[in-house]
Amino acid sequence: MTKGQARVAGWEEGKALGNFVPGGQIGGDIFRNGDDLLPDVDGRTWHEADIVLTDAMKRSKQSGTRLYALGAGSRTSRITIMRPFISCQIGSSEMEVVVEGDQIVDVDKLHRGLAEALDFxxxxxxxxxxxxxxxxxxxxxxxxxxxxxxxxxxxxxGEEAYGRIRSLLLEVEEMDLARPADRRFTVRFE
Structure with a gap:
């Protein structure tokens, strides 16, 4: 169902769809491509859908895959599957946020991804x-x-921007060392 159809059923952005439409999945909305993630194709529109998700929690709290389909009238001529560049996996006791650094092209994209993954x-x-x-x-x-x-x-x-972000993350980790182990923020750079 589209986001509009989900809203009619009572769903709100940031809420788990399953609370309003059991078993429901959102997809088919027009992808605006404001970040130039996908190539522009004259006269054609990209549509998006999240796949491999559970409807029991909001999107930002789980990893998954986004499907993009390039439509031409009523036909779809190209499908692209993208892995999220920042994903969030929730285990039994902790949340793991994975930044796919090979897909980070600027600081703003990093901020946007962290904001979505960590629900800022x-x-x-x-x-x-x-x-x-x-x-x-x-x-x-x-x-x-x-x-x-x-x-x-x-x-x-760039070295300067990366260094500032890296230092901030390490400082948050250091600050949390005074907390119990199950109440800490940790960071690893691979």
Whole structure:
């Protein structure tokens, strides 16, 4: 069902669809491509759907795959499956957030991905101060953040920006050392 159809059933952004439409999945909405994630094709429209998700929790709290289909009238001529560049996996006791560094092309994309994965909400400022505030006060623990391909991110976003973000994440981890192990933020760079 589309987001519009889900809203008619009582669903709200940030809520688990299964609370309103048991077994429901959202898909078919027009993908606006504001981040130039996919190529522009004149006269054609990309549609999106999240797949391999559970309807029991909101999207930002689970990893999954997004399906993009390029439509031409009533026919679909191209389908692209993309893995999220930042995913969130919730285990029995902790949340693992994986940053796919080989897909981070700028700092803004990193902020947008972290905001979605960690549910920063609509008023997140996408800057270092806002990131510090969210990570130190709003993100429920425990969280294990894994930044894969971090060297590729460093090259893509620049040494200075990467260094500031890395330092901030390590500082949050250090601050949490005073907490019990099951109430900590941890970070690994791979």
């Amino acid at each position: 909400g609509p008023y997140y400022g996408r800057n270092m101060s806002a990131l510090w505030d969210r990570l130190t006060t709003d993100v429920e623990r425990p969280v294990d953040l894994v930044w894969r391909h971090s060297e590729q991110s460093r090259r893509a976003i």
